[in-house]
Amino acid sequence: MNSMTIRDALNSSPRENFSTSEPLSVVGVCLDDETWTALKQFAESAPLITLRSHLSDYRIQENESPSEMFGGSAPDICIIDFDRDRRRAAVAAEVVHAAAPETALFAVSSDPQPDFIIQAMRSGCSEYLLKPVGREQLLNAIARVGGRRRERLQPNKAQVFAFMGAKGGCGVTSLVTQLGALFASSYSKKTLVVDLHPDFGDAALYLGITRYRYHFFELVENTDRLDTDLLQSFLAHHSSGLDLIPAPEGNDLPRRIQPGAVAQTFDFLKARYEYILVDMAPGLSDENLEMIRHCDQLHVVTVAEVSALRNAVRHFDYLTRKEIPRERFRVILNRHQKRSLIADGEIEKTIGQKIFWKVPNQYAHVVKAINGGDPIASLSSSDVTRNLKDLALTLGAKPSATTDKKKEGSSGFLGLLGRW
Ligand SMILES: Nc1ncnc2c1ncn2[C@@H]1O[C@H](COP(=O)(O)OP(=O)(O)OP(=O)(O)O)[C@@H](O)[C@H]1O
Numbered sequence: 001m002n003s004m005t006i007r008d009a010l011n012s013s014p015r016e017n018f019s020t021s022e023p024l025s026v027v028g029v030c031l032d033d034e035t036w037t038a039l040k041q042f043a044e045s046a047p048l049i050t051l052r053s054h055l056s057d058y059r060i061q062e063n064e065s066p067s068e069m070f071g072g073s074a075p076d077i078c079i080i081d082f083d084r085d086r087r088r089a090a091v092a093a094e095v096v097h098a099a100a101p102e103t104a105l106f107a108v109s110s111d112p113q114p115d116f117i118i119q120a121m122r123s124g125c126s127e128y129l130l131k132p133v134g135r136e137q138l139l140n141a142i143a144r145v146g147g148r149r150r151e152r153l154q155p156n157k158a159q160v161f162a163f164m165g166a167k168g169g170c171g172v173t174s175l176v177t178q179l180g181a182l183f184a185s186s187y188s189k190k191t192l193v194v195d196l197h198p199d200f201g202d203a204a205l206y207l208g209i210t211r212y213r214y215h216f217f218e219l220v221e222n223t224d225r226l227d228t229d230l231l232q233s234f235l236a237h238h239s240s241g242l243d244l245i246p247a248p249e250g251n252d253l254p255r256r257i258q259p260g261a262v263a264q265t266f267d268f269l270k271a272r273y274e275y276i277l278v279d280m281a282p283g284l285s286d287e288n289l290e291m292i293r294h295c296d297q298l299h300v301v302t303v304a305e306v307s308a309l310r311n312a313v314r315h316f317d318y319l320t321r322k323e324i325p326r327e328r329f330r331v332i333l334n335r336h337q338k339r340s341l342i343a344d345g346e347i348e349k350t351i352g353q354k355i356f357w358k359v360p361n362q363y364a365h366v367v368k369a370i371n372g373g374d375p376i377a378s379l380s381s382s383d384v385t386r387n388l389k390d391l392a393l394t395l396g397a398k399p400s401a402t403t404d405k406k407k408e409g410s411s412g413f414l415g416l417l418g419r420w
């Protein structure tokens with residue numbers, strides 16, 4: 001899938017126009033005299049960094065807090081020399097990365113072997129500086145950290161709506177992709193779909209997107225390096241205007257997702273969109289739980305079948321035990337039929353709450369949309385599309401100026417709701 005590596009994308013980030021009001025704090029680990037002197041000269045000549053301390057050995061221990069490691073709060077940048085003991089340097093980088101994910105890690109070394117660079121990157125380093133460390137090299141690396149810090153400070157604004165099936169096959173991907181395309185095209189909202197499946201997600205397929213380079217978990221693994229340029233390389237675009245970050249195509253590599261990394265990634269994404277819809281795999285994995293805690297609303301998609309309803313109840317019980325407020329969950333009943341074997345009232349009694357939304361059962365239309373890879377073109381006149389347009393409105397999508405024009409002439413209650 002990946003013709004370009006993550007490192008290529010990172011290195012292709014153009015140098016940013018850098019200025020911050022506050023200098024970035026720097027701690028060095030095992031740096032040789034020449035590198036430490038170069039850093040001191042850089043700090044004296046440009047008010048971009050302040051050198052806080054230098055640790056003369058790789059004594060950083062697992063389970064230490066940032067204050068134990070650094071004798072104070074975590075620094076903005078930690079620069080580790082890999083030449084004295086490459087293995088211990090990599091372990092130190094990993095430990096800092098896990099304990100202080102906001103700290104940018106730079107490796108310094110005189111050895112440019114690609115294997116060594118990859119090893120340093122895998123341990124969490126975002127930069128690999130070659131000795132002798134020159135001013136230009138430092139400036140570019142520090143500018144990237146400053147740029148990312150500035151971007152993180154932008155206010156969050158997107159609403160994040162998560163969708164999870166009570167069991168597999170309840171229609172989550174169909175709903176999320178259609179709803180996302182409607183938010184983007186009918187209401188001109190800047191919308192992103194994130195496919196949070198750990199493997200074999202379908203959102204890209206349902207949107208007819210076959211060409212993409214990276215998946216969401218690669219983004220999460222690189223969250224401390226995230227800036228607008230890096231994000232661009234992760235986005236796939238649909239003709240409706242919807243953006244997508246796809247799921248992995250297979251679970252080929254073991255992943256180490258640090259606690260908090262999913263939430264941190266969403267904080268960054270929230271500053272760039274109005275709506276983010278998340279297609280979650282069924283189940284209560286650590287990543288799903290973090291997502292549920294972090295989203296504005298969780299929509300549990302179910303169908304009127306005993307096994308799905310039983311699972312919905314189990315999910316709610318579990319989430320309540322995890323102290324997630326009940327108001328955070330909503331139930332969407334998909335494939336709704338008026339003459340269902342289980343009546344709506346019985347469903348509400350079983351799940352202990354009102355059904356928030358009912359999506360009609362229209363198998364032929366939905367399958368046609370999936371097969372065509374365009375969730376709205378072939379559905380434009382269907383009941384499902386009308387229903388999902390209303391759902392988008394209910395979720396907060398106000399019609400934009402252009403859509404307002406289109407509905408001039410419509411009157412009464414439907415006109416007020418923005419239906420046409
Ligand atoms: N409103 C609907 N009416 C009729 N069929 C539907 C509707 N919504 C979804 N389906 C059908 O249900 C099937 C499963 O849908 P989908 O792949 O979206 O489910 P999912 O919850 O994402 O599944 P998975 O758990 O595998 O990710 C598809 O064949 C789809 O066409």
Ligand SMILES: [Mg+2]
Nearest residue numbers: 172173174202
């Ligand atoms: Mg799916």
